[in-house]
Amino acid sequence: MLVMKRLAEGSKANSDDLNCLNTCTTCGICTENCPSGVDPPQSIEDARRILVSSGTMTDTQSSLSERANFSGNVLGDSSSRIGWLRDQRGLPHKADLVYFVGCLASYRYPDIAAKTFDILRRFGAALLPDEKCCGSPLLRTGFDARELIDSNLTQIKDMGAKTLITGCAGCYTTLKNSYPDEFEVLSVPEFLAEHISELNLKPLELTVTYHDPCHLGRRHKIYDGPRKVIEAICDLKEMKANRNQSRCCGGGGGVRSGYRDLSLGMARKRLLDVPAGVDYIVTSCPLCIRNLNDAGGDGKVIDLVDLVSEAIQAIGK
Amino acid sequence: MVVLEDLRQIVGDRVTASPTELYCYSSDASLVGGMPDYVVLPKSTTEVAQILCLASEFEVSVTARGAGTGLAGGAVPVKGGIVLDMSGMNRIIEIDDDNLLVVVEPGIVLDKLNEALEPHGFFFPPDPGSSAMCTIGGLISNNGSGMRCVKYGTCRNYVLDLEVVLADGHIINTGSKMLKSSAGYDLTRLMIGAEGTLGVITEIVLKIIPLPETRKLVIASFETAETAGKAVIKTFSSGIIPSACEILDRTTIQVLKRCDPDLLIPDDDVVLFEVDGTMSSVDESAQRIVDVCATLASSIRIASGKSEMDEIWAARRLVGAAVSRLDPAKSRVYVGEDAGVPLKQIPNLIKRVQEISDEFDVPAMKYGHIGDGNLHVALFIDVMDKSQWKRLMHAADKIHRAAIDLGGTVSCEHGIGRAKAQYMDDQCGPALDTMRAIKAALDPKDILNPGKLGL
16 A cells, blocks of 8 residues: 555555555455455456556566457466367357356366366356456456456347356456456355255365355455355355455465465465365365465365366256 | 765665655654655664664654554654664563463564463553554554553553664663662653663563453443543442543544444444443443442443453544444544543533634544543544644644643653654743753754654
């Protein structure tokens, strides 16, 4: 906040200012605990936007923007976005329900994308024909994401979609807050919790903990849905800091791409909150999964959908 | 730049002259500002001593800083120079509960210290609202206290020994590990509240006391602040010393309810009496407060249990910063916020503050430690409106002068720093010259936190 005050007083931004502003994950725990009701992540994003619009940005920021705008995904991957889908025949062109996959699930977690779609398509979900990055990484780091948003929006309208479901917390915030309010947006945990009786879940002999992704928890107060699903399957042991006081995984706000050591350090700190005796750390955000696993989670960090898939006996008729 | 290179020789890369980082050390929670030339993060007493030798040689100012939570500009380098960020010297060196003491470095955060003491069954009582962030070094340097000092006293009651680096780099110990001592001048008490103007504290021996078995909270409401004041005096006279005794005026109650709409607190002026001790003594004391205050209070009850008590105290701790919840267009400005008067004058001070608030049309939330005469006044304005600033500063000045008129003080626990330095003549009279003489003797080059305390 002081750095922003310094810039507002007329100082020219230097690299220290940029590093300071760009090392905020915008996780919002400060907002949650501020007695005055200040929302620093909003101010941080505003400051980044003002700086970017005047051409002041780090190299990481500019390459992220180029990558996302050029390739349509934040990873700059030129391969098919639905390579994870074995049978791509007969995908509907019209549907009420659309699964918005997101860049990370599409390219880094194809299994999670496939498992999620396996569940959702039984409820009639389709895919956008040419899904692009939702725009979140650009918006979080100060850029305009209009082109990506417009491309997705056109497809959403053409599909006639009434509801978008996403398994990525970052996509969820963006679809909810930065797209026109013309369709319902649901997170995968919310959807699963709503349809829990239709999932025919089989109990598993496991004890897991749940990591609240910042963009689902603090941003949208989605705390109970994922817990309801987990408790329908196995034992849940809460992390030391949980719900609105959860620590960030360290990956958000562009911090993982710009400041890897810091990002992994935050993730290691978060892993210290994991209670003893759990088999898995369940979450519902691919960025959290990636960062926590990279920081020592060693594959024990899984998606809620991984757990649900394991527990499914048969989907409702 | 010579100084910067020399500082690097002492602390390596734990020194900065980056404009961005310097800016972050140019203020605290008050309106006082001052840009340092260098910020250094020492890790040991030896490093602090070397830095002070260097500063003395080049006559560079040195301002020690804890967490920057001060409300009077005490840690703001108003004359530039070096800021010593002591937050890295944050170890608990020894918990010696057999001897009722703990040895710490000054950068330890207060709540962290108490978390470490709890398993031993002990605590360090001073409890300012900033306990989650403030450091022990800063707390001691301002003789901070908090809600429980009505029973337990301020920092001065708990510091047994200080390791202090003097202006020329020499290191002294002001006391010992003894719980009492009559060996010469009480240099420990001299350093407490000195705001880093006489030396830099590098190690602290604190007396600790056993945690009470239990606590209870009595919530009483009153039609007027004057009646509330009478009830407090009657409580003391009946032989009860509460472990906290807080007054919250109607505006404060409104803010509290915005913070936590579930709080069951009356809308009048409220006094919270907390008692602690053994189960039976607490039951008896709480009931006696209810009986003693019954004829004066509009309502009075004992809180239902620990969770209700914890919720009320949590909201109370945040209330000072939460005034924007009442009117988002307005922010609290920390001026005139720490006045105090002798107990019996509290209703008078509250009345005078209300008159001042009305005269200058600056709204005021009034709350504080009625049990020890300390009234926190939260003046809040639209900070974008220049005319409101002018009125605010006049109102704050009048509040300070009212406190002195009533035989009180402009600062009970936040310190003088720069923000209240102009009142030191009126506050201390000829004693200020004695303070100046002490300062000149210990810091002849005036390098230690210059521009503070009205010296």
